[in-house]
Amino acid sequence: MPASNFSVSRKASFDDSLMPPCQIACPLHMEIGEYVDLIAQGRVMEALQVIRSGNPFPAICAYVCTHPCEDACRRGQVDHPIAIRALKRFAIEFGGDRMIQEEARTTYSEKVAVVGSGPAGLAAAYYLRKLGYPVTIFEAHSALGGMLRVGIPQYRLPREVLDIEVQRLTQMGVEIRTNTRVVSLDLLFELGYKAVFITVGAHQGLRLGIEGEESPGVVDGATFLREVNLGFQPSVGTSVAAVGGGNVAIDAARTALRLGAKEVKILYRRTRAEMPADPAEIEQALEEGVEICFLVAPIKITRENKRLRVTCIRFELGEPDASGRPRPVPIQGSEFDMEFDTLITAIGQAPRIPEDFHLRIGKGSTIQVDPVTLLTNRPGVFAGGDAVTGPATVTQALAAGRQAAQRIDEYLRHKYPLPQKEKPPIAKELLPKTIEVIRKAHRLEPERLAPQERVQGFRPIELIYDWQSAVDEARRCLRCGMGAEILFQDRCATCLNCLRVCPYHVPYLDENGTIQIPADQCQACGICVAECPAQAIVLRKPRDRRYIDEELHHVFSTAKQSGFRPLIVGFACQYGLFGTGTLSGLWKEAQASISIVPVLCVATVEPEHILRAFEMGAEGVFVAGCGEQCAREDTRFWVKQRVEKVRKALGQMGLEPERVQAFNVRVKEEDPVQRLHQFTEQISQLYLAAVLAQEVKT
């Protein structure tokens, strides 16, 4: 290794990447950029590993996550956000998640009780068990899962997915007590538990507080969904109304359709813009035939002839209220009647905490906890999930469970609770001039069942991506926070090459005459890295720096063992290569030993890399880009520059310039396999000629 490269290898492992908006938005701070990138490369099993390292129950999230990451995704500023949840589902299914076995060993004697088995409880049990504690889950219902089991309809989360995750917990040695309602925390401590995590959820439906709410045929959403999910088949009649604008109202309405209701309405007192439900869920409900009556709410219910006469009033939107949404104001004299067989109220839920727990209860019947330690007013008693926050998302609950496990560990080990160190965040906004030059690419969604098929039963409605679509979708990722930086400021000659070559016009000269590469705009293509004459620029993520020297060493040590000559080295786009599988056809009947060095983009291949491949014994080198799939227009231009430079040098040292070739995979008009076969043949001939010449000489 050259002496002056010493500092490069010293800093090789230094990760200077910034936290992208998706990761910030995720309550679990999952490494989304990382696994999306791995999927784009077709490395699905590695993607699954990354997913599992950041999420105890990724299969569940892959179905039901409300994906705040997608809302924060900066691709949304360009065209549409990356379909992160669907990609996770793809990685789960194609990466073999079902075969993964979890193991845990007991290293501590302190027993921990988890009261409630919703996502927060399951996550806490999972992480406590991983930490080595004996854990017992107490669940009042007959099966684990909490809201995952009794709240979320089966068409959104197949129960077998949940069962597999629960099964893993059992494998890990978590003790499970179903049908066991905890009535006293003192009893738990008497039983020898040293810490208790209360995560009983928010299952109590809020009441409308109107006349006739007690009538038969009126049911709250949480109870209704619980009955359906526990296998009862409540009869809803032919016409059903759900009151509310959240996910529970949507779930209840869609479930009623699946139970045979012909006419299902949602009554919501604001407009679609204010609906807290997931827009995709709203869209799907409408597709299935649910009708949403906006600016309407019931004020009185009367039961006549076994049907419900619901008196409603119309609203208009007024000034914003405390929640920031416009306050609905009733319009005097706009009352009207509607008739239904069943009315489902879904205007919110609250926890119900037994008084015997002796816990301090705060706003909305939730348990009050210390926000850092999650400790309640009782020593050793922690709480989290919906019971603390009020109704929230699965991912938030999982995050609460993970935090609780950490806090309980710190409590039991007498450690001071420290906040976790996190990477600095990247700015959220892309500049209009950056957006303008980013190549637009449509979001690819996995297919869904047709609406008429969906309402026949409780089958999951979303199908899985096919391989190609998943890879293409993942490639849309802008790689936020992984961009280029000037690592060696002392070497920078301020030559302005980076400013001139950047396809996104990101580097600029600041008022002091220093070149700046703003991390929040950089698209991490790596062209400036390869063009910097002082070799002062690196990509922030060590993996992207791809120490090609090391890769080459690896390639050649493998090739040496095989002994097959001539040796051809290909620098290939890491996305066009394994991701698309195009190059897999190359090895068939190949007349040479072909070794591939995957690179972030072929525009990052430097002339030195190509020369080094020759130096190490390659007879031919090709550079294979991903063609039409490339995120940039000028990749070919840069590849051409580098290839020509090497050809010139080869010519000067008496080698045939055609030993270096550039071509693209996935271009319709040229067949890369054909091109490579020609190239291989050419190199084989050159090699044979050289061998013959050598023999004639001797």
Next chain:
Amino acid sequence: MIVAEQKPLEEIQRMIAPYEKVLILGCGTCMTVCGAGGEREVSFLHSALRLAQARTGSNTHQFSEYTVKRQCDPEFMALIADRAREVDAILSLGCGIGVQVAAEHFPDTPVLPGVNTSFMGTITELGVWDERCAACGDCRLAETAGICPITRCTKGILNGPCAGTKNGKCEANKDIDCAWILIYERLERLGQLEKMRRYYPPRNFRTIPRPRRLVNLVKADMEEGNG
């Protein structure tokens, strides 16, 4: 800035032929900016030389590489004293100045030029460099609207344009702009066309004594200073 281009590989190979251990020495200033001898070019040349040597099957040379911030100051040379001592020759990718400073600094080590120093100029587009200054020591740019006829006119005439200008291009090189047409247009734009109507007498180039020297300090008179 000083612009240069790397010498052909064959020439470099011929130059280094007698020496076993060769240090390829880059320069982090002009040669980096013009892409002739910065960190990257040093490492490319290093690879190319090693490869060329491997192809011939000989193992005569041992190469090492290093890039200093600037070769035209002796202080930077002091930084590589240890490296220089270990080699038989230094292949400098600095401009002609860098080569000479290295040679002065290391009297016992042969210093070879790896680049052809071309001119003083600017980048006009990515990868294209153009000459702008001849360092004549008698700058007339105030009269010529900031466009140097000495450098940019093929004939270097002081009272142009000559009769060889056609459509703003030069008769000697039809691809380049006639400097005097550029001067005329810019003077017109600046409202200073009267400068075209003046006669500029020929310059006496013999008054430029080579090598030139600039002294920017007053030699201190110790006795006066102590007074």
